[in-house]
Amino acid sequence: MNFLVKIAAIALAATFAVNGASAKTLRMGTEGKYPPFNFVNDNGQVDGFERELGDELCKRAGYTCTWVTNDWDSIIPNLVSGNYDTIMAGMSITPERQKVIDFTQEYFPPDPSSYVALAGTKPDLKKGVIAAQTSTIQANYVASSGARLVEFASADETIAAVKSGEADAVLADTGYLNDIVKASNGELAFVGDKVYIGGGIGMGVRKSDSEIRDKMNAAIESMKKDGSLSKLIAKWFNGRKVTW
Amino acid sequence: MFEYCTDPSSLDSLQWWSCYLTTNKQIMFYQSFGTVLALLLATAPVILLFGFGGALARRSRFLPLRLFGLGYTSMVRGIPDIIFFMFALIALDQGIEYVRHIVLCPDWTEPVRQGNDFVVCAAAKMPPNNAPQWVHEVYGFFLALVGYSVVYGAFAANTLFGAFQAVPHAQLETAAAFGMSKRKAFWRILLPQMWVYALPGLSNLWMILVKATPLLFLLGVKDIVYWANELGGAKTARFTYPHGDWRLGYFLVLLAFYLILTWVSERGFERLNRYVSRGHASRGGST
Structure with missing residues (x-):
């Protein structure tokens, strides 16, 4: 019991320890x-x-x-x-x-947003399946554009969805997509017009x-x-x- | 790690792999296996403790205590884990900060809740803002430990409660006839036999706990699932080691880890079952 009391005392002390917090x-x-x-x-x-x-x-x-x-x-x-x-x-x-x-x-x-799809494909950006990251301006835009929105927790997963064919295209910041398209060695390409949102x-x-x-x-x-x-x-x- | 790792783009594949697998980020991934095992080993005894507390409370002859035990087990079992994890831990975290706020900053006049914001004085922050990152991580781990213990403790309480009831009543009556006090009968007759009935349920609970460890990620603790996802994602030339989407490979490693862990647990429980059943004619131990 003594031991328990000691542990409780230490826990209590730790809870109320004053830290020299500089703001x-x-x-x-x-x-x-x-x-x-x-x-x-x-x-x-x-x-x-x-x-x-x-x-x-x-x-x-x-x-x-x-x-x-x-x-x-x-x-x-x-x-x-x-x-x-x-x-x-x-x-x-x-x-x-x-x-x-x-x-x-x-x-x-x-930063204007851009669509990226598999090179050589011509996805229907108005009605197709478009990937976007959850709770982004792009997701909101796709949802209101009439296209079918598939949401992912991270931007990386939206790209993976386009590569695997789960989505026809992805909508994201151009600043982010530039790198991705470059790294894909011709597998991915920009499609359609830029979208000015946000x-x-x-x-x-x-x-x-x-x-x-x-x-x-x-x-x-x-x-x-x-x-x-x-x-x-x-x-x-x-x-x-x-x-x- | 190795000297030749300074320019990874010029390396042949064997050396590239030896460099890639020893980057700091990879080592954080390896360490997170330790985090998961530590969580399992640290929560198991606390869960048992909560379980015993809950089961004994439900068996108590003192009505409020019995109601408390019943309330605890039914509430936790009825609410989805994930809600409990999210809500209870945020409430616990803010509760600790709120109490510290009242004790440490008595002359603070602004309200703690300002619209959406939860504002406490700098000294009440837990852990303090200027604490190193590992303190924040240990604190997060501690909160997770409390969360898992409360949730799985309730399940354990129910299992143990059932096991206490399952011990044949004649055994206790015989103990009383031999002149044992209630307390003595509990320690000598009820408790040793209870384990035989409790173990299958507890081993189930352990397996579920093992499989629930990826929830750690939701609580902000960087566990193996977080790192597998992070490392497996495609890497552009911004990174020292660019590669494609390797998530499948990383998740296969996790699959192997969990399979091995459950297999080892299986073996362990078998042995434990044999041990607690010794001398019983009825269940696992026929000798």
Whole structure:
């Protein structure tokens, strides 16, 4: 019994241990499955455009940052329940999302979405079976376009569905698909016209965290002004030119 | 890992594989097998404890305790696991933070619930924001352990309750006739014989627990299914080791792992069954 009491005491002490929490540490949430925006590299570390950008923003805003990955589907619920403090996961700023969380100004301009299908096929983009990642602007678009939508938890699975023939085509951000089409060695190709949906990509924060939002806004502004953001985008997106 | 791994694109296949299979990410995959086994080994005793607690509560002659035991087992058994995992753990996590918030930040005036947001002071965060990532992972593992224990404990409680009832009543009457006290009869007569009836049910429960470990992934613990999915997905030239969709291969490894695990468990339970049945003429032990 004595032993049990001791264990209970330790557990209680651990529960109420005061940590010297400096408010300066931010936990940055990302998906880690959307190269080149964010991915987990072979070292097991979060890598990509958003990692490099986020680290620089943290430096300018005076935060220490650690990175955590979370499934796309539950990335907003876990932000509002406090598991991490920001979302940088290639997330477009949409009015629907703004009802739940706040966004900083965009750090990546609106990226048109594209259709990709097996090379040589001519899928019916209006009525065919189109793959898209769950809870994305693309999924919403496909659902309202009249085509049959098949949803997947990650972008990678939408591509696999096109390759296996489960879906006729996939709709996703062009910035993501460029890499995929290039890596497929001619197996996949862009089809149809580009679709212009969604706003730019911004960093998501809790509505109650106006301090983080304001500091990050200032940091993004300074990176836009000194040209370092344009340089980063060119580095990760095949020399793409962006002017602010 | 090896010196020649600095430029993987120039390697022949044997060396490429030796490099690929020893990247940090692969090693995290290997370590996650340990996570799954650790979860199984750590939860099993806690589940048994919860099971005993629940079963004894249901057998209690004290009405509120009996109702509590009945409530616990029927509630957990009636609610889908996944809802229980998701809801109970978020509630537990936020409950701990809420209590810490009240104790540690008494002069905080803003409400904890602001619209959708759950906001506690920085000192009340559990684990603290500046804690290293492994602390967050251990905490997540601990929450998962509690979740599995509560859910499977209820099933164990029902199994054990049934096993206690299954021991022939004549045995206990005989014990009383020999002058044993209730307590003595419980330890010497009821408990040793109960195991014979409980084991088949418990072994079933263990198998179900083994198969439920991929749910860990839902709780934010990076288990073998998470890593298999992550490593198996197609990799573009952004990665050091580009490859196509290898999910099938990775999931075959998981298949083998789970088959071996259940096979070993099967053997273990057979031996255990023989052990607890020794001296019984009725069930497993005929000698």
